[in-house]
Amino acid sequence: MTTVYAIIDSFDEHLAAAKVATNTRRAYCLDVQAFLEYCRFEGDVDSITYPAVERYLQHLKEQGNKVSTINRKISSINALVKYLKAIDLFSYNQLSAIPLQQNKKPRKYPEILSSQQIDTLFAAIDTGTAKGLRDRTMIELLYASGIPVKDLLQLQLTQLDIPRALITIYGAQGPRQIPLYKGFLATLEQYLQQVRPQLMCTAPKSQLVFANLKGGPISRQGFCKLFHGYVEKAGLGPYITPKTLRQSFTVHLLEDGAPLKHVQELSGHLAHSTTEFYQRVLQNEAKTSYKIHHPKFKKRPLKKGEV
Numbered sequence: 001m002t003t004v005y006a007i008i009d010s011f012d013e014h015l016a017a018a019k020v021a022t023n024t025r026r027a028y029c030l031d032v033q034a035f036l037e038y039c040r041f042e043g044d045v046d047s048i049t050y051p052a053v054e055r056y057l058q059h060l061k062e063q064g065n066k067v068s069t070i071n072r073k074i075s076s077i078n079a080l081v082k083y084l085k086a087i088d089l090f091s092y093n094q095l096s097a098i099p100l101q102q103n104k105k106p107r108k109y110p111e112i113l114s115s116q117q118i119d120t121l122f123a124a125i126d127t128g129t130a131k132g133l134r135d136r137t138m139i140e141l142l143y144a145s146g147i148p149v150k151d152l153l154q155l156q157l158t159q160l161d162i163p164r165a166l167i168t169i170y171g172a173q174g175p176r177q178i179p180l181y182k183g184f185l186a187t188l189e190q191y192l193q194q195v196r197p198q199l200m201c202t203a204p205k206s207q208l209v210f211a212n213l214k215g216g217p218i219s220r221q222g223f224c225k226l227f228h229g230y231v232e233k234a235g236l237g238p239y240i241t242p243k244t245l246r247q248s249f250t251v252h253l254l255e256d257g258a259p260l261k262h263v264q265e266l267s268g269h270l271a272h273s274t275t276e277f278y279q280r281v282l283q284n285e286a287k288t289s290y291k292i293h294h295p296k297f298k299k300r301p302l303k304k305g306e307v
Contacts, residue, residue: 004036007080014083021150023220031076048084053077111239113248118143124234127187130195131213135226137191138210142242144184145169146249146267149242153218155209162189178266 008029015025038059039052060070113121122140126132142152151169159168165180180188192209200206203215212218224242231240246267253263 004033007036008033010087011080011083014086015079027072028076028079031073032080035073035077035080048081111237111244111247112251113236113240113244115252117234117236118245118248121230121234121236121240124230130198133187133191133195134199134210135230137187137195138223139227139230139242139245140184140187141167142245143249144180145178146246147178148246149220149223153210153220153223156207157209158207160188160209162192176265 011032012025012029015028020028035053035056036048038056039048057070057074060073065073122136125136125139127136138152141147142149145167147167147169151171155167159170160166161168161177162185165182165185166177167180168175168177196209196211199211199213200208200215203211206215208217210218212222227242231237250263250267253266254260
């Protein structure tokens, strides 16, 4: 008999072999465990049926879960079903009988910072201290390059090419090189020369570009906490996240006339549609600006009888 935990352990090993990120693996396994426990799974994969999935999804809705949360759980179940088929625990017909469909909802436009707001965020960081200069370098690099937080925290010295003002990022589509603007290079060089040696005194062989105050890697949670502290200090509101800088990077390039294809390459977007979405964000902002600022649009409508 195959237990819930045996299935989850095997599924986790499969995800690890496929090089799925640790956080994603953990989320998938927790989602799968919750689903199997709801189904009172006792080792018989034939009990994983479409009606069982429907009942589970209805249960999630009744519990008040957001559509985005339900979608993630559906993705986890889909991944499990695909895995069970791959190891011949699911027949082809059984898999076909469970066509899991994701709930659809309109994609919200993301928060985009203006150039002035980004300057305000940078100004909120005291670069007169070692920690402050490190934090400023990290946060500005997110905007200078548009890289995700994961790539920032894992960045190695070998990925920096200071003489050519380039940074190399290794993504799903292979390595990509991103130029760095001159103003940021000065900050980066100052950090590398003055602060990093202090941080790495206990780990001199480490190739990490950024480290915590003990010379170890910075956790995602730790970085997000310090980031939100600066956002609050700058008075930018609660909805600004590190991803906001990546999104602002994309929109600002498009706003300044960069070709869509080039922005896709620089951002590392796997799908052309992702970059096109940010183009629509820009178009939506333009429409909003028109409605606010065009004198004819603001003109009050004529009252009945007026000509």
